[in-house]
Amino acid sequence: MHAPNHASDARTEVRVLRYMSLQIMSPREIEKMRTTCRLAADVLDYIGPFVQPGVHTLELDRLCHEYIVDHGAIPAPLNYRGFPKSICTSPNEVICHGIPSKKVVLREGDIINLDITTIVDGYFGDTSEMFAVGEISAESQRLIDITRESMWKGILEVAPKKRIGDIGAAIYEFAHNEHQLGVVEAFCGHGIGRGFHLEPQVPHVGKFGTGRRIKTGMTFTIEPMLTIGEPEHETLADGWTAITRDGSRTAQTEHTILVTETGFEVLTLREQGWRPSSLPKP
Numbered sequence: 001m002h003a004p005n006h007a008s009d010a011r012t013e014v015r016v017l018r019y020m021s022l023q024i025m026s027p028r029e030i031e032k033m034r035t036t037c038r039l040a041a042d043v044l045d046y047i048g049p050f051v052q053p054g055v056h057t058l059e060l061d062r063l064c065h066e067y068i069v070d071h072g073a074i075p076a077p078l079n080y081r082g083f084p085k086s087i088c089t090s091p092n093e094v095i096c097h098g099i100p101s102k103k104v105v106l107r108e109g110d111i112i113n114l115d116i117t118t119i120v121d122g123y124f125g126d127t128s129e130m131f132a133v134g135e136i137s138a139e140s141q142r143l144i145d146i147t148r149e150s151m152w153k154g155i156l157e158v159a160p161k162k163r164i165g166d167i168g169a170a171i172y173e174f175a176h177n178e179h180q181l182g183v184v185e186a187f188c189g190h191g192i193g194r195g196f197h198l199e200p201q202v203p204h205v206g207k208f209g210t211g212r213r214i215k216t217g218m219t220f221t222i223e224p225m226l227t228i229g230e231p232e233h234e235t236l237a238d239g240w241t242a243i244t245r246d247g248s249r250t251a252q253t254e255h256t257i258l259v260t261e262t263g264f265e266v267l268t269l270r271e272q273g274w275r276p277s278s279l280p281k282p
Contacts, residue, residue, distance in 0.1 A: 001077050001088055001117055001126070002096050002223060003190035003197045022191060022199040024217035029123070030258060033193060033219055037125035037256050037267035039073055040118045044129050045272055051131040053108045057089035060114065061100035068118055076117035076124055076196055083240060088115035088128075090241075095184055095225050095233050095250045097240040108134035111144060113252050117196065124192050126221050127268035128254040139228065140249060143181065147226045147251040148274045150175040154204070154222045156276075158257055158264040162214045168206025171224050182231030184250070187242070189221040192256055216261050223254030 025033060046067050047060060065086040068075045075086035083099070090098035091112040098104075098113075106112065115128035130144045153174045154167040167189075175181045189202030200212045204224040225231075229248025236243065244250050258265040269275065 001080070001083070001115055001196070002187040002225075003201060005186055005188040005201065005203055023193045023195075023219070024215060025193060025219055025258070026217075029193065030217075032121055032123040033125065033256070033258065033267055036073070036118050036120035036123045037127070039068070039071055039120055040116045040125035040127045040256075041268045041270045041273070042071075043067055043116045043118070044114065044127060045270055047114060048131060048272070051106065051112065051114075051133060053106055053110075053134050055106050056102045057091070057098070057100040057104040057106070057112075058085075058102045060089055061085045061087050064114075064116065072120070074119040076119050076126075077115075080196065088113070090115070090250075090252070092249050093244045093247050095227075095242040095244060096187055096252060097242055099238055099240055106133045109136050109140075110134075111136055111140050111249065111251065115252075115254065122194060124194075124196050125268060126192055126196075126254060126256050128223065128252060129273065130251050130253055143226060143228055143249060143251045146175060146179050146181055147224060148253050149276075150224050150226065151222055151253045151255065152276055154224065155255065155257060155264060155266065158214060158222075158259060160214060160216045160259060160261065163209060163211045164200050164202055164214060165206035165211035166208050167222060168203045168211075169208045172205045175224065175226050182227035182229060182248075184225040184227065184231045184233060186233050187225060189223045189254075191218065191220045193219050214259055216259050218259040219256060219267070221254055221256050223252060225250060225252040
C-alpha cells in the first residue's frame with residue numbers, strides 16, 4: 001500500500017510528517033525485517049496459481065488472509081485507516097488501493113496488481129507484483145515488463161551517500177523518456193519498518209543529486225506505477241480505489257529495500273520474481 005505524494009501540498013506535508021519518522025535499522029531489527037519481508041514475498045508465490053479467469057478478487061483476499069494468519073502474521077492493510085480488506089487488488093485501469101470484491105471477477109486478458117503487506121513481531125514487509133490473467137495482449141505485457149525493469153532501475157541507484165532523487169530520476173528516464181509510458185506522481189514509495197508509512201518518501205519522478213541523503217540501515221519501498229496513457233488519476237467513491245482518469249491500463253511492482261554498507265539488499269526478492277540477469281537468485 002502506497003503513501004500519497006505530499007510534495008505538492010506543503011500544509012499536508014507538515015501534517016503527515018508529524019506521524020512519520022526516519023528509522024535506521026539495527027542488526028536485530030534487520031533480521032526482523034528479513035523475516036516479515038520473506039513472508040510477504042511468499043504470499044505472492046502462493047497466490048499466483050489462483051489468479052485465473054473467473055476468480056473474483058474477494059477470493060484472492062480470503063486466500064491471502066488465511067495464508068498470512070496461518071503463518072502467525074497480521075495482514076497490515078486490514079482496517080488500516082479504514083481499509084476493509086487484507087490485500088489490495090488493482091486490475092487493469094486501477095492504479096492502486098483496489099478493494100477486493102465479489103463483484104470484480106477476473107477475465108481472460110486482464111492484468112492485476114496484488115499488493116501484500118505483512119506484520120511479523122511488529123515489523124512491516126511490503127511488496128506487490130503484476131499477474132496476467134490467461135493470455136494478455138502484447139501491449140499489456142510490454143507495460144508489465146517495463147514496469148518491472150523501471151523498478152529495478154530505481155533499486156540499482158540505492159547506495160549510501162546517494163540521494164532519494166536518484167531513484168525517481170532513473171525510473172522516469174527509463175519509463176517515460178525511453179519508453180513513453182506515464183509515471184504516476186500522486187503516490188510514492190515510503191520508509192517502512194516499525195511502522196507502515198514512514199520517512200523517507202520515495203517519489204518515482206526526481207532529479208539526480210537531489211533529495212534526502214540515503215543512509216546505511218534505511219528500509220524503504222520502491223514501487224513505480226506506470227500507465228499506457230496519461231498518468232493523472234481520480235479516486236472512486238469508496239475513498240480508496242485510484243484509477244487512471246483516461247481509463248488506460250496501468251501496472252505497478254514493489255520491493256522493500258534495505259540500504260547496506262555497500263549498496264542494497266532486496267528484502268522481498270522471490271525466486272520466481274523477475275530480476276536483472278546480472279543478479280543471482282535469492
